[in-house]
Amino acid sequence: MAFLEWLQGTWVGQLVATSLWGYPLLETIHSLGMAMLIGSLGLINLRVLGVKRDLPMLGMRQLLPLAWLGFTLNAISGTLLFTSDAVYFFESYTFRIKMVLIVLGGLNAALLGQRVFREAAAGGAPASPTAGTKWIAATSLVFWFGAVIAGRLIAYTP
């Protein structure tokens, strides 16, 4: 807790908390990063589940840089938003749920990447993923949309 209090007292935390443009600017970046991450990862997951079969499975790999860009933007903007009110966010159950969902979503994405692109490479196009892989894609959508929902609800819930 001492660390969190120190964090929100640093000049970065104070700048985000008190400047006129700091918080809205970071929130805007966080929204755009979300669109990049959910847009690209969501499409990969839907493709694994059988939507948009005209997209070649192996080619979906080329969407990963956009997903990473969105993730990086949001890790940075999210961390800065966190520093503005570190104690409050840390104590928020909804914030903690969001963090757990992001960790689960990340692990899931890593697992999915490994399986999908291996299966696609081995089976040739158009690959049809195994039931296990489809299950991972479905839970991935739940985790990431869950993170969006939890993130929006931090302001309204304990």
Place this chain on the structure above:
Amino acid sequence: MEFLVWLENTGIANAIRTIPWLYPTFETGHYIGLSLLVGGILLIDLRVLGMARALPLKSMIGLLPFVWAGFIINVLTGSMLFIYGATNFGTNGAFLLKMGFMVLAGLNALAFDVAVRRSGGVWVAADRPPALVKGFATLSLVFWICVVTTGRWMAYL
């Protein structure tokens, strides 16, 4: 202004004010819609501009139904959020700018659509979008980023 006052006092607006979970629900829906709408548009525009060439241009333009789904979700949730604070939002500079950018983005999308139809799908199939179309894709990215930015700024004016 009278219209905004009337809007703010309709039964729906009163319900949004009195039922505590309604406003956050619409807001959350607005973010899910944003992910579909802007996420889909980003993918299409960036593909037109040359990202992820292994994915056929035609298939990526075929993501438009997701964009439309996001757009409809956000028109509905956005209208609900608007009537809740109509007198405030209706006179909010950031909101008016946001509507302006949405009109620009819409006209731009229309121009893009016309360009696709006029070509008879030739450059789509050949994966060679003309410079003009790449210009539309770039403008589209700019306009939608402005829509998100001004939307986020509404709460701070």
